Amino acid sequence: DADVTQTPRNRITKTGKRIMLECSQTKGHDRMYWYRQDPGLGLRLIYYSFDVKDINKGEISDGYSVSRQAQAKFSLSLESAIPNQTALYFCATSPTGSYEQYFGPGTRLTVT
Amino acid sequence: GDSVTQMEGPVTLSEEAFLTINCTYTATGYPSLFWYVQYPGEGLQLLLKATKADDKGSNKGFEATYRKETTSFHLEKGSVQVSDSAVYFCAPMTTDSWGKFQFGAGTQVVVTP
Numbered sequence: 098d099a100d101v102t103q104t105p106r107n108r109i110t111k112t113g114k115r116i117m118l119e120c121s122q123t124k125g126h127d128r129m130y131w132y133r134q135d136p137g138l139g140l141r142l143i144y145y146s147f148d149v150k151d152i153n154k155g156e157i158s159d160g161y162s163v164s165r166q167a168q169a170k171f172s173l174s175l176e177s178a179i180p181n182q183t184a185l186y187f188c189a190t191s192p193t194g195s196y197e198q199y200f201g202p203g204t205r206l207t208v209t
Numbered sequence: 210g211d212s213v214t215q216m217e218g219p220v221t222l223s224e225e226a227f228l229t230i231n232c233t234y235t236a237t238g239y240p241s242l243f244w245y246v247q248y249p250g251e252g253l254q255l256l257l258k259a260t261k262a263d264d265k266g267s268n269k270g271f272e273a274t275y276r277k278e279t280t281s282f283h284l285e286k287g288s289v290q291v292s293d294s295a296v297y298f299c300a301p302m303t304t305d306s307w308g309k310f311q312f313g314a315g316t317q318v319v320v321t322p
Contacts (some may be wrong), residue, residue, distance in 0.1 A: 101252070137314055138314060139298060139312045139313055139314040139315050140253070140298070140312040187252055187253070189252075189253075196241050196243065196302040197243070197255055197258070198253075198255070199254075199255075200252030200253045200254065201252050202250075202251055202252050203251075203252050
C-alpha cells in the first residue's frame with residue numbers, strides 16, 4: 098500500500114465551486130506539504146504544516162486554505178475555484194528535522 | 210533570495226548515452242542538495258542527496274557532487290536506459306527555505322531505444 102495517498106486522483110470542476118483535495122499518510126511523519134505543479138514552473142509550495150497545530154503559508158497560498166485534521170491527514174481546499182488553479186497538486190510528508198520529502202501520486206485538477 | 214536554475218529540456222538521447230543535467234543555485238546559508246525524479250504519472254521521489262561540500266550522492270547509476278565553489282550540483286549518468294525517461298528536479302534546501310522550498314523547474318529526459 099502507498100505511504101502517501103491522495104484523493105481524488107482526477108477532478109473536473111466548474112468555476113466558483115468549492116473543492117477539497119485530501120491527503121493521508123501512514124509514514125508517521127509530523128510534517129506535511131501541499132504543492133502545485135505547472136508545466137515549466139516546477140513545484141510551488143502552497144501550504145505546509147509541521148504538526149497538527151501548526152499551519153504555514155507557502156509562496157502561493159492565495160485562493161487556498163488547508164486543514165490538518167490529524168497527524169496523518171492534511172486537506173487542501175479551493176473555496177471558489179478559478180481556471181488558473183488548473184494544475185497537478187501534490188501532497189508530501191517529511192520527518193521532523195529532515196529535508197527529504199515523500200510525495201503522493203498527485204491529483205490532476207481541471208477548473209472549467 | 211534563494212533560487213535554483215536547471216537546464217531546460219526536453220533532453221533526448223539514445224540508450225547507453227551519457228547524461229548530464231546542470232543545476233546551479235543561490236542560497237543563504239549552507240544548503241543540503243537533492244535530486245528528485247518524477248516518472249510518468251507518479252509523484253516525485255528522492256533520487257540522491259548530498260549534505261556538505263565535495264560529498265557525492267549516488268543512486269541507480271546516477272551521481273552528483275556538491276560543488277560549493279561553483280554552487281552547482283550537476284546530475285550525471287554514464288549509460289542511460291529507456292526506463293530513465295522521466296522529469297528530474299534539483300532542490301537545494303536550507304533552514305532559511307522553510308516555507309519556500311526551491312525546486313528547479315524540472316528537466317524532462319527522453320531516452321529512445
